[in-house]
Amino acid sequence: MGSVFSGIRPILVQGGNVKFMTGTALLFLVLGLGLIGWIVGRARASGFVRKAKGGPRGTVNSLPYYHGWFVAICAVVPALLFMVIWQSLSPSLVTNMVLSAPIAAELPQDTFARAAILSEARAIAQGFQATAFQDMSDKLVPLYKGALSYYKWLGVAATLLLLFAGGAFAFTRLKPDFRARGKVERVIMFGLLVASLIAIITTLGIFASLIFESWRFFSMVSPFEFLFGTDWNPKSVVTPGADNGYGAIPLFWGTIFIGAIIAMVVAIPLGLMSAIFLTQYASSTVRKWMKPILEILAGVPTVVYGYFAALTVAPAVRDFAVMLGVSNAASDNALAAGIVMGVMIIPLVSSMSDDSIAAVPNAMRDGSLAMGATKSETIKQVLLPAALPGVVGGILLAVSRAIGETMIVVMAAGYTANLTANPFDTITTITVQIVALLTGDQDFGSPHTLAAFALGLALFITTFFLNYVALRVVKKYREAYE
């Protein structure tokens, strides 16, 4: 198989059914034993309480179930940590054991050929592959089988040993005056902190993986060509210094044209006017019914919008263009994708405008009305100027949402890079090209795959910047009226 991860295939892939199943079984065993530890710890602490009943009050420091939790945590947590570490460690241990056998000396010196044979032998040993395509692999299969089961049972034994050791240690520490609650609460606080750190780890993970793959890409294709080139026709084999068809300007333009221009021309007037009508004019009954209906627009999955755009809107737009006399109207035109994307964004613009208009102090509106201004004059000349920062923040968020939107453009816009301002022409965007580049069976290190990450980096930086500015603007504006 020549798919993305042909070279590298550790842990779970090889695990597949066989190994994953034993992993799951072991996990349940560990958790079950932890439950037993909880019951035993609590029973022992209940014994303390019963004894203390006759004696002086307050000799038992913590409630019985805290003792139970203490035993369970001491038993389960180290065992689980060990399982995770063992999962990532054991594949290389298995390979080392196989390579240390005398027969391994016959393996070819070439790194790739070697890795191919080893991975094939491993796949057969685990029952993923029925027959070997390389003769050498067959000889290694029994070795792999032996090594795999050896390390598997070693891992299971070590996990259980660690579990019982932890449980026994915790059990011996249980005493009436043992501060089990303090210890358990410290673990809980630590768990809370770790859960919050996952957000940072994810952000860093996104940033690091995008930067790393983009750096690999830019070592093949010059960043200058990528950022300023106008020819997008990516070649799968690149020659340094030459024009490789990785000029992303048409993609940047397409993204801006569809997401920031056409979609906004639809979304800003409709969203803003809907918010104004629903907050200022509509009766409370109308408002109560229409707000959820508008929110449904935001809840419709993008793949449905994409299908609707491609199947219904795009042909209609093309017919309209032909009626206007535009001869080269494409069936996958930019206008259809942009219009549908704009409709998808309406609820976002509407709710952000709603919030910022509601935040304008009532005194300003009342003052304007008292001077004799009509409602619309008050809205246009008092409320909107006062709410402008919030509205602009909402629009920036909407733009960020639109340029990152994928399915609508993948299904309704085209795949041809085109530097044109004709909305009836076909045009492509960053997200469409990311999907296009990652479709098919390239190797992970190919310039196509890496280019997708470079485009992803450009998208990530742009949306990050837009979101950051938008949130700052909205926050500043809220503070101004507080």
Next chain:
Amino acid sequence: MNKAVIDPTPTDWNGHIMQKRIASRYAAERRFKAMGFMAVALSTLFLAFLLFTMLGQGLRGFQRTEIAVEFDFPALTSGATAASVTGPNADAALNSMDIPGLVELAVGQQYAGLGDSLLTSAAAANVRQMLIDNPELVTSKQTLWLPADSRLDVAFKRKGEPAAEKTVAALSEKDALRTGFNWTFLTGADATDPSAVGIWAAFKGSLMTMAITLLLAFPVGVLAALYLEEYAPKNRLTDMIEVSINNLAAVPSIIFGLLGLAVFLTIFGMPRSSALVGGLTLALMTMPVIVIAGRNAVKSVPPSIREAALGIGASPVQVVFHHVLPLALPGILTGTIIGMARALGETAPLLMIGMRAFIPAAPEGFTDAATALPVQIYLWSDEVNQGFVEKTSAAIIVLLIFLLGMNALAIYLRNRFETRW
């Protein structure tokens, strides 16, 4: 009568100029209001149009065209008995009957000259299932209604190719066509023949992906929300966590797909296009939504609850887990359901991690190659065959029913359990 003093300033409200000006101002007011109304109406109309288009096309996807085929079983099977197709040897007996051959023979005899592909490729499997369900059939002459080929299906329901239209006309004359409910669509998997496709495999893939997502995103999201609202000290680290969460909530979903591809597939080597990786990727995407909803819910619990609990001797951890969390749970659940609905409709990140493969059977485990309902919709929308149009819309109807159901549940929970303090 005093000499009339004409006031030069425009405060004479009954004067001609002022009346005109007021009239034009009121006209502007009405125009503005009408514009607002138009905006709401247009948005609603668009939604209605979208839903009606999907319903109009999709309802046909739940139906199939069936052709009456007469089977003279005693003659065709040379005297098989009901007993021979039941019991432990039924499989072998049915295999030796060569049912595909029987079907071809029966159709050939009855509808000679109407072309050779009247029935869908799954028709033989249907006959086999009918015989297993009711072995008595094999002892007599029977008329069975079997699903028609996709071309005829399209031609019977709306307009198809001229050749197919002609065949349909000929069949209708013999009264050999009817419309039945397409059970295969609810129980089957992806196929190359649109009359044999079903959404069960994709739906099961979606369910498994959602299970992983919920299992990971819910606890992490709730714990993070509790930490940030209740315990986090004001420092650089907390600021960084807040910025990360706000940013993650707005990162395009396709970026999460790239992360899943680079980290889960390439570095950790997890199985490509599996529900496990899909669930992990969507969990990272859903977690910030749950954190933000959770923080709002925790924030709305009044401080007096905390103070009362602290006052009678609860520790800070007990205050949060015994009092604040249960009171905030309805709000957290509402946010979770909305986040899960978003994840259920998500397509782009799943495409990145390879869930776009052709999956002809439902996945058995979390590491099996799977696909998800929105991805299946995308794949079918790409098919050239006319028969897939109604299947795509029908799958969209199923997806929308689930999404709207989840959102309705969230609204119900909010109204039922939300406490106004």
